[in-house]
Amino acid sequence: MALIECRHLTRTYKRGAEAxxxxxxxxxxxxxxxxxxxxxxxxxxxTTLLNLLAGIDRPTAGTLSVAGSPVHxxxxxxxxxxxSTHVGYIFQLYxxxxxxxxxxxxxxxxxxQPMSRSERHARVAAALEAVSISDRxxxxxxxxxxxxxxxxAIARAIVTEPSILLADEPTxxxxxxxxxxxxxxxxxxxxxxxxxxxxxTHDPRTTExxxxxxxxxxxxxxxxxxxxxx
Amino acid sequence: xxxxxxxxxxxxxxxxxxxxxxSVGGSMLVVLLVLTAAGFTxxxxxxxxxxxxxxxxxLIGSGSEESIERSxxxxxxxxxxxxxxxxxxxxxxxxxxxxxxxxALPLSTGRDDQGRLAxxxxxxxxxxxxxxxxxxxxGRAPTAGRSELIAGRxxxxxxxxxxxxxxxxxxxxLDGEPYEVVGIMSAGGGVIEGEFWTALTDLQITAxxxxxxxxxxxxxxxxxxxxxxxxxxxxxxxxxAVAETDYYAQLAAFYRPVRLLVIVTAVLIALGGVAGxxxxxYAAFASxxxxxGSLQTFGFSRGAIVWSxxxxxxxxxxxxxxxxxxxxxxxxxxxxxxxxxxxxGISIDAGVLALGLAAGFGLGVIGAAVPVWRCLRKPxxxxxxxxx
Numbered sequence: 331m332a333l334i335e336c337r338h339l340t341r342t343y344k345r346g347a348e349a350x351x352x353x354x355x356x357x358x359x360x361x362x363x364x365x366x367x368x369x370x371x372x373x374x375x376x377t378t379l380l381n382l383l384a385g386i387d388r389p390t391a392g393t394l395s396v397a398g399s400p401v402h403x404x405x406x407x408x409x410x411x412x413x414s415t416h417v418g419y420i421f422q423l424y425x426x427x428x429x430x431x432x433x434x435x436x437x438x439x440x441x442x443q444p445m446s447r448s449e450r451h452a453r454v455a456a457a458l459e460a461v462s463i464s465d466r467x468x469x470x471x472x473x474x475x476x477x478x479x480x481x482x483a484i485a486r487a488i489v490t491e492p493s494i495l496l497a498d499e500p501t502x503x504x505x506x507x508x509x510x511x512x513x514x515x516x517x518x519x520x521x522x523x524x525x526x527x528x529x530x531t532h533d534p535r536t537t538e539x540x541x542x543x544x545x546x547x548x549x550x551x552x553x554x555x556x557x558x559x560x
Numbered sequence: 561x562x563x564x565x566x567x568x569x570x571x572x573x574x575x576x577x578x579x580x581x582x583s584v585g586g587s588m589l590v591v592l593l594v595l596t597a598a599g600f601t602x603x604x605x606x607x608x609x610x611x612x613x614x615x616x617x618x619l620i621g622s623g624s625e626e627s628i629e630r631s632x633x634x635x636x637x638x639x640x641x642x643x644x645x646x647x648x649x650x651x652x653x654x655x656x657x658x659x660x661x662x663x664a665l666p667l668s669t670g671r672d673d674q675g676r677l678a679x680x681x682x683x684x685x686x687x688x689x690x691x692x693x694x695x696x697x698x699g700r701a702p703t704a705g706r707s708e709l710i711a712g713r714x715x716x717x718x719x720x721x722x723x724x725x726x727x728x729x730x731x732x733x734l735d736g737e738p739y740e741v742v743g744i745m746s747a748g749g750g751v752i753e754g755e756f757w758t759a760l761t762d763l764q765i766t767a768x769x770x771x772x773x774x775x776x777x778x779x780x781x782x783x784x785x786x787x788x789x790x791x792x793x794x795x796x797x798x799x800x801a802v803a804e805t806d807y808y809a810q811l812a813a814f815y816r817p818v819r820l821l822v823i824v825t826a827v828l829i830a831l832g833g834v835a836g837x838x839x840x841x842y843a844a845f846a847s848x849x850x851x852x853g854s855l856q857t858f859g860f861s862r863g864a865i866v867w868s869x870x871x872x873x874x875x876x877x878x879x880x881x882x883x884x885x886x887x888x889x890x891x892x893x894x895x896x897x898x899x900x901x902x903x904x905g906i907s908i909d910a911g912v913l914a915l916g917l918a919a920g921f922g923l924g925v926i927g928a929a930v931p932v933w934r935c936l937r938k939p940x941x942x943x944x945x946x947x948x
Binding site: 377378381384386387406407410411412413414415417419421423425427428429430434438439441442 | 562564565567568571572574575850851854855856857858859860861862939940941944
């Protein structure tokens with residue numbers, strides 16, 4: 331059984347009298363431990379798919395199962411709890427909380443888990459170590475470079491040991507060298523820790539680290555390729 | 561429900577010092593207004609409530625039951641009532657029957673001074689027996705024939721004498737006559753503290769008055785019905801008998817619309833303050849919509865986020881409320897308000913302070929509720945795109 335199973339997944343938005351369907355009747359399986367890159371032009375539905383996988387949006391039709399949980403059936407509160415344990419999300423603009431230090435930013439998702447302070451401390455320290463940013467743990471986001479901020483954001487995404495790691499153009503705001511180092515970090519997390527990663531990207535260069543590249547157009551899956559072939 | 565750390569709310573306050581200043585300052589002003597309105601009504605109520613004794617009865621001019629200053633009764637009334645009504649209090653041979661004149665006259669310090677209106681009560685020695693709540697605090701009581709005054713504590717403060725005893729030795733012009741203040745009296749916070757007392761005969765001469773305003777007496781066996789019977793049988797004196805406590809209760813009722821007006825004005829201005837607060841908090845939260853979307857993405861419930869934003873708003877407004885309470889205690893408490901009945905002090909007591917703090921808390925809750933709702937109603941994907 332695949333870690334992620336989408337069946338006839340459809341998302342329609344209503345804008346006035348007009349109905350927009352960025353994702354239509356999508357069938358997709360993603361195995362545990364995969365590193366998937368989602369590509370496609372603007373409006374192709376890749377971010378909509380990522381939002382549905384993250385449980386921050388709901389399908390209009392179809393089913394979505396992640397790690398055995400029927401995500402499409404969960405109520406708002408259940409969905410929030412599910413997200414806190416199953417999803418790690420990496421944003422393009424990092425979305426660190428400016429009033430919290432790097433350490434506190436990484437610790438934030440753990441506050442939703444029943445966990446002692448010492449256990450939390452060990453998990454945060456390990457996550458910061460995994461992304462090589464331990465020495466900046468007491469810094470506030472404004473004191474960090476873009477690459478350092480994204481490292482902290484990745485540490486925050488992995489600290490809960492989620493079932494899936496979702497990244498929305500994680501290198502979109504970084505220079506080339508930093509983007510390369512970030513992709514190497516994600517690839518290492520995928521290879522060494524077996525993290526399942528689904529990444530939305532516009533940059534064909536970043537697909538070389540993915541083992542699967544999915545092309546979406548007008549809400550439909552039009553091509554599935556092996557990483558690096560895009 | 562797993563909540564966001566309290567530090568998050570505290571540190572968010574420091575994000576924009578200008579906005580924090582506006583929030584705290586706005587709340588402080590609104591709470592200060594609430595304290596002023598509540599302290600005003602409380603002070604007036606207290607002055608009325610502690611004024612008058614249950615066994616004191618006032619004989620005033622028939623038809624002038626609502627205003628002692630308009631009342632005129634014959635000079636001989638006190639002698640007649642003392643001789644006619646049994647059961648009046650008597651101490652050391654003195655009947656507790658106090659003939660009095662109540663006048664509102666301008667007190668000035670010199671020719672160039674227009675003077676300020678003050679309630680002057682002309683009394684005899686029996687007044688101290690009838691109004692036993694009145695005590696000489698400093699100096700002495702006025703002596704007849706020497707044009708002397710004793711000032712109530714609030715009356716002295718209303719003319720700028722702080723501490724009140726600093727007024728002793730001051731000479732005022734009263735209808736062109738020099739009067740010297742020889743003492744300061746207290747009266748448990750009652751209206752007497754807002755008055756000046758002088759000898760009855762001196763005031764009669766100065767004001768060229770040959771009638772009394774009231775004869776107030778203390779009973780010791782007699783009751784209101786006895787005095788009402790006396791007034792009914794002595795039609796030549798044109799008297800009405802009123803219990804002193806009822807007189808002040810009527811006076812309090814007369815001023816109820818004023819208190820209501822003060823409260824309504826305060827509420828309306830406070831609502832304006834709330835509208836301003838809503839605007840400030842909305843601006844504060846609206847700039848963080850993406851952050852709020854991120855917190856929801858991590859799994860924080862709407863309830864947890866609402867609570868954290870509420871904490872932030874309540875902290876700011878409570879800080880303003882605490883500052884307002886400090887200012888209220890330091891500046892407003894016992895601030896003297898002049899009124900036609902005399903003066904009273906704004907009373908910032910524990911109840912008024914509690915009301916001010918509750919208002920600050922309420923401001924925090926109401927000020928955050930609408931902005932929080934507006935920020936959280938956006939779907940998470942839309943919130944995450946905010947500011948792009």
